[in-house]
């Protein structure tokens with residue numbers, strides 16, 4: 474599942490012409506009756522991972538079969554269809570239980586990968602920083618550990634002696650798997666320790682504490698919604714953008730200066746339906762940026778059909794709830810406005826009257842969005858009177874950036890400052906308060 478840039482992506486998307494993709498997947502999904510889920514997202518995930526989609530089969534039933542995911546009849550149908558295709562892999566749109574995965578593999582005679590494994594693989598290849606890599610490895614190990622557990626009970630039931638082909642297949646199976654599990658758990662603990670270390674030692678931590686006094690805005694949203702591009706447009710920064718899923722894994726923070734005040738804008742990892750819980754756990758610190766923000770820009774791609782837009786928005790709200798960011802005020806931003814026609818534009822305005830329609834491409838709405846951010850904070854402005862001791866000079870400079878205009882006077886004890894600050898920012902200066910608007 475490793476991609477080598479453009480060529481493998483092209484091979485994957487064309488599938489037929491040009492070089493034949495090395496990995497050709499047959500896509501399967503179970504969709505509840507009445508649900509109209511498409512496999513286009515799974516296809517897109519596979520494309521990002523360098524795998525071509527060569528066919529698909531959807532079964533309508535309320536729940537996947539506990540043993541084989543698909544029902545018996547559908548499984549036969551799948552076998553026949555696979556035989557007619559040139560697939561060498563089956564990709565499932567849900568996370569499979571270890572048992573389902575094993576049963577499918579033996580019934581179909583080819584490797585079966587699930588949605589979680591694909592997303593983990595994409596994350597693994599897009600992780601650049603030490604922290605990102607550790608986070609992904611942790612998530613992959615947790616995923617594999619669950620699989621080992623399944624394998625172990627399976628072997629125990631069969632009374633099988635060994636796992637074929639794995640490393641160290643010498644010893645009795647049970648013992649070997651116990652050993653593997655212990656090794657995996659040791660590695661997980663080690664990874665968690667290293668993550669802790671990376672996080673505490675990086676100077677970013679200090680920078681973060683210092684800058685925490687500025688109003689902070691997090692861009693959150695579905696993967697590929699246009700968050701990074703929007704960050705670039707808002708801050709005129711050169712942010713890496715690509716039409717692939719989960720391009721951004723590490724938070725990037727830029728300064729936005731508007732209306733005489735500074736704001737910190739943080740781009741974050743994209744969300745997706747059925748986001749593997751291992752990833753939510755492993756990326757807790759990255760997601761923390763969103764939870765601790767004063768304001769969330771929830772970015773959604775305006776160019777997708779309304780039902781998809783709602784499904785994506787709901788998936789993002791679910792994750793925000795899961796990470797405890799549901800109480801943070803939010804602005805809904807409909808991105809890629811250049812891609813929609815007048816009719817859709819009117820419909821979007823009617824359906825989402827509070828949303829901001831923007832295009833990073835044409836610059837439409839960018840200025841207005843900056844003003845809206847400003848307004849969100851301005852609504853909470855309060856007068857504060859502070860005494861900043863002389864040795865806290867950095868705080869003073871910061872106050873200038875946060876408050877724009879302020880009144881200052883040198884006193885023997887330090888600099889007395891009267892300023893108007895947004896409530897969340899004012900709270901961070903509580904320790905310097907001279908008078909009591911700090912309720």
Ligand SMILES: Nc1nc2c(ncn2[C@@H]2O[C@H](COP(=O)(O)OP(=O)(O)OP(=O)(O)O)[C@@H](O)[C@H]2O)c(=O)[nH]1
Pocket residue numbers: 694695696697698699700701702703713714715716717718719720721722742743744808809810811812831832833834835
């Ligand atoms: N037409 C158009 N395309 C856009 C616009 N903004 C972003 N795109 C395209 O949409 C794709 C995804 O953009 P990104 O900014 O990388 O999206 P993201 O939300 O950061 O994605 P992840 O980091 O993967 O979660 C890229 O191909 C962009 O060029 C826009 O305003 N108009």
Ligand SMILES: [Mg+2]
Pocket residue numbers: 700701702720721740
């Ligand atoms: Mg991005």
